[in-house]
Amino acid sequence: MHGTAKPAIEVLFSSETIAQRIHEMAGAIMAAGLVRPLVVPILTGSFVFSADLLRALQAAGMEPEVDFLTLSSYRRGTKSSGSVTILRDMDLDVSDRDVLLIDDILDTGRTLAFAKDLIAARGARRLLTCVLLSKPVKRSVSIEPDFIAFECPPVFVVGYGMDLANRYRELPYVGRVMAG
Ligand code: IMP
Numbered sequence: 083m084h085g086t087a088k089p090a091i092e093v094l095f096s097s098e099t100i101a102q103r104i105h106e107m108a109g110a111i112m113a114a115g116l117v118r119p120l121v122v123p124i125l126t127g128s129f130v131f132s133a134d135l136l137r138a139l140q141a142a143g144m145e146p147e148v149d150f151l152t153l154s155s156y157r158r159g160t161k162s163s164g165s166v167t168i169l170r171d172m173d174l175d176v177s178d179r180d181v182l183l184i185d186d187i188l189d190t191g192r193t194l195a196f197a198k199d200l201i202a203a204r205g206a207r208r209l210l211t212c213v214l215l216s217k218p219v220k221r222s223v224s225i226e227p228d229f230i231a232f233e234c235p236p237v238f239v240v241g242y243g244m245d246l247a248n249r250y251r252e253l254p255y256v257g258r259v260m261a262g
């Protein structure tokens with residue numbers, strides 16, 4: 083069990099707001115015309131967003147294959163460790179495939195850039211990237227996602243799959259943990 087003090091969470095993006103935006107985003111992704119798409123959520127943080135986006139894409143007519151790539155850059159706490167490692171690799175071959183990479187949040191850019199370089203090096207035919215949130219910070223690496231759901235304030239956020247030391251992933255909204 084955790085301590086008795088329960089930190090307050092300020093809602094930044096409600097579940098209704100997120101659902102509406104994902105619906106729009108699915109339309110934009112469909113318009114890109116991916117052929118035999120392979121959707122690759124970057125775990126763990128994107129699992130809730132990816133599940134909702136996949137179902138929105140299905141409703142819009144997509145019949146993708148799905149495979150997962152588990153990367154780690156944030157170990158604990160709120161600071162990036164600076165290096166990205168593969169915790170669990172994909173099972174499927176991406177060569178000659180149209181791939182849609184999904185991540186939860188673009189911060190320094192290292193995670194998405196790492197995944198993009200990896201999949202490009204393995205010979206993907208087309209590679210599009212999609213993130214739920216983009217923080218307005220100076221990137222460590224230059225990367226511009228093809229699809230961004232929301233610009234996010236430069237604070238540490240949790241919920242909707244995203245964690246602080248493995249907590250808060252279950253929240254249906256994106257919020258900020260208030261100190262105190
Ligand atoms: P980047 O490699 O610095 O762009 O960080 C991307 C990864 O760090 C994301 O996939 C998240 O898992 C994690 N991350 C960055 N900012 C936050 C945050 O505010 N809350 C939770 N996770 C974050």
Ligand code: MG
Pocket residue numbers: 124125126127128186187193
């Ligand atoms: Mg992540």
